[in-house]
């Protein structure tokens with residue numbers, strides 16, 4: 001490849017930031033000598049340089065964190081260091097909402113105005129910020145923007161905010177008030193550095209499993225984790241070996257908790273039995289489905305459990321490298337997991353692991369940059385590899401050809417948490433909890449019009465009503481419950497006896513998805529809520545395929561007419577026609593599910 | 609090795625590795641395609657070629673999906689017609705398809721009504737980029753099929769001057785920071801023009817003649833010749849109107865070029881004609 005660079009040079013802070021990540025440049029064509037001529041050409045970068053493409057997103061983060069945006073000179077320097085064409089890198093940078101390719105204020109607040117936060121202070125917060133800092137994106141020292149769900153719906157309203165600099169600060173906080181947020185953005189205070197992490201976690205029945213250490217174990221201490229039984233599962237797994245572990249996961253009949261409900265054992269076996277060679281384990285912690293925050297609560301409060309579970313997965317499928325892909329709006333969870341990884345490595349529980357003959361496994365954290373679609377597993381691969389987070393057409397499936405084209409096991413955070421109990425008590429025993437087709441415990445994310453929002457754990461089998469009761473019941477008179485998040489659907493008050501199992505939901509024409517249960521009372525403006533959902537999908541569509549790129553836009557337009565009394569009489573038919581094409585012809589799950597909530601709201605008469 | 613597939617009720621044997629589109633072409637079943645090209649890796653983004661495959665929850669793109677033994681494919685069901693029609697309506701309502709070959713016929717065939725979404729809907733309308741004398745970029749005509757990106761990148765040119773930037777409906781084809789093309793890495797091979805299915809990328813000569821109302825395809829002749837600039841032996845198709853070369857392509861199935869050329873073959877006539 002003939003790499004033609006931009007004439008723009010990086011500033012000193014930009015160069016320092018990139019060098020801080022990538023190390024000092026080794027040879028002149030890698031940037032040791034400043035080159036500024038327009039005709040500057042770099043010889044073939046060689047495979048080693050090309051293989052560093054996966055550092056593109058981390059490098060872009062580094063610039064964004066250090067100087068607050070990605071300038072031409074900064075981007076050019078990254079391209080030179082990594083041998084990536086500037087047009088390509090620009091395409092990647094502009095894909096992510098948390099990266100800016102235009103000069104931006106160093107202090108930036110992303111305010112959630114999504115479905116749990118609107119009506120709970122989000123609009124007031126936006127109004128205050130606008131009054132103080134001017135229109136969205138325009139403040140010089142500090143500015144703000146609206147954001148989709150930030151995964152903190154249990155204490156709405158939520159915000160994610162950051163200040164760029166040599167020591168960048170990133171925080172996510174809820175409930176947030178405008179006075180303290182403004183003080184933080186203006187650097188008058190830093191006292192938000194301890195976010196409100198005390199989660200509301202509970203269970204309708206005796207005996208928490210997934211949540212049992214939350215609030216009791218000290219998240220920053222390996223010793224504390226060990227005192228709570230930590231690393232017993234890895235010990236067992238290392239002693240018995242991969243085949244035993246996989247057999248137990250199969251026997252548990254564990255289904256994935258990330259939304260698609262795929263049998264975990266099938267994936268584990270398939271990756272384990274792939275032809276000799278590199279393979280990867282990825283924990284999907286992108287958690288961006290509106291209304292979902294369970295994975296954050298797990299990671300912030302019990303990080304070692306996830307590290308241990310990923311290590312067991314690595315051992316079982318024979319992977320030496322694991323990646324934890326975490327959404328960029330979870331700075332505290334990222335930091336907590338990072339500390340856990342460091343401690344585990346220092347204790348010989350990552351890296352060269354000296355158990356039963358020894359094996360290798362390590363975990364690298366990859367931070368997302370504001371893109372719901374990167375939770376889709378194949379988009380996630382592209383994101384890690386340094387490409388735009390666009391999903392790939394399946395087949396081939398990740399277990400055959402995933403990250404870097406190698407067999408890859410992708411599991412959700414909650415799915416992996418279950419593995420610890422499966423290993424410790426055996427798959428059969430695990431499967432005794434729950435129902436025949438939905439085994440084990442399940443976390444539900446309760447927010448919206450309930451008395452006590454939070455994460456609730458139930459053995460599979462609880463009904464929608466049980467789950468809402470556990471959260472103190474609905475405040476006001478129930479109009480509808482959104483089950484499964486923006487990608488799910490609304491359910492009327494007459495059907496709250498639906499069991500929230502995979503099969504029960506399927507029979508009712510629903511999907512429990514990521515476990516979102518968001519009740520809305522009769523005071524709700526469903527036109528407003530559904531318009532926000534439509535806007536979410538329009539914003540988050542990667543834009544790759546026509547049915548979703550244009551369909552989500554047309555859906556939003558038709559819904560706006562329908563709910564703003566500008567209806568022409570054709571909207572209902574249009575919405576159905578658009579929905580069918582998106583469901584049938586889109587590449588990925590985003591397009592397939594982009595109209596479910598809207599069609600179900602119409603079906604329940606919530607919009608008339 | 610062959611596999612057996614059934615298409616619209618008729619069983620047929622095809623070579624291992626054939627795509628559904630290969631099978632459909634072999635059976636003379638007309639299938640619309642926009643993002644597919646024989647000389648590029650399938651990106652399956654336009655979705656106008658979708659077919660129904662038994663056992664698949666969603667429709668599948670014929671252009672990229674490899675035929676499997678026992679596969680049962682239907683091309684004329686209501687679902688297939690609905691998705692093809694709606695995709696054409698989505699494109700027709702958001703993009704200027706006035707000079708895109710074949711599209712009008714498909715619109716008729718699938719009874720697409722591009723006005724049905726209403727008068728004030730979002731489009732990709734924007735000013736034409738005229739930044740040099742060789743070719744123009746009119747992204748109001750761009751369906752984001754990724755072909756130009758592929759032709760500029762690994763599939764042919766290895767220059768990577770352009771990429772998709774932005775996201776969702778706002779996504780566009782762009783140089784870095786939307787820099788002017790002459791300041792970008794572009795080497796003016798014109799391979800992107802050769803693959804663009806909508807006329808969004810167009811020879812300046814054609815663009816100017818269309819503006820002046822003098823572009824007349826019925827008055828054009830096509831002459832095949834071998835490019836004389838170097839010894840590689842690229843095959844050229846010279847489009848001539850009124851004794852003037854108005855554009856240069858290369859046959860997709862040519863074993864030297866696969867449709868791709870360099871600046872000399874593509875634009876050298878500009879200098880010859882003066």
Ligand SMILES: Cc1cc2nc3c(=O)[nH]c(=O)nc-3n(C[C@H](O)[C@H](O)[C@H](O)COP(=O)(O)O)c2cc1C
Pocket residue numbers: 255256257258259260261262264284285286287288289372373374375376377378410411412413415416588589590
């Ligand atoms: C648009 C979209 C977003 C997704 N986001 C997530 C996510 O944030 N976390 C997650 O675990 N799975 C997400 N998924 C599902 C993943 O593609 C994948 O099925 C899952 O991570 C597999 O893990 P599991 O089998 O343990 O559930 C998403 C899927 C789609 C289509």
Ligand code: SF4
Pocket residue numbers: 373390391540541542543544545546548549586587588589590591592
């Ligand atoms: S369905 Fe939407 S998100 Fe998925 S690939 Fe297509 S455009 Fe991208």
Ligand code: SF4
Pocket residue numbers: 756759760765767768769770793794795796797798799800801
């Ligand atoms: S003319 Fe050639 S180099 Fe320039 S953008 Fe098109 S394909 Fe790329």
Ligand code: SF4
Pocket residue numbers: 749750751752753754755756757781800803804805806807808809
């Ligand atoms: S400019 Fe042409 S080739 Fe490129 S994406 Fe648009 S329509 Fe396709």
Ligand code: FES
Pocket residue numbers: 112113114115116117118148149150151152153154156157158290291292
């Ligand atoms: S954090 Fe606001 S809706 Fe989830």
Ligand code: FES
Pocket residue numbers: 640641642643644651652653654655656657658669670671672
């Ligand atoms: S031609 Fe098959 S998806 Fe575009």
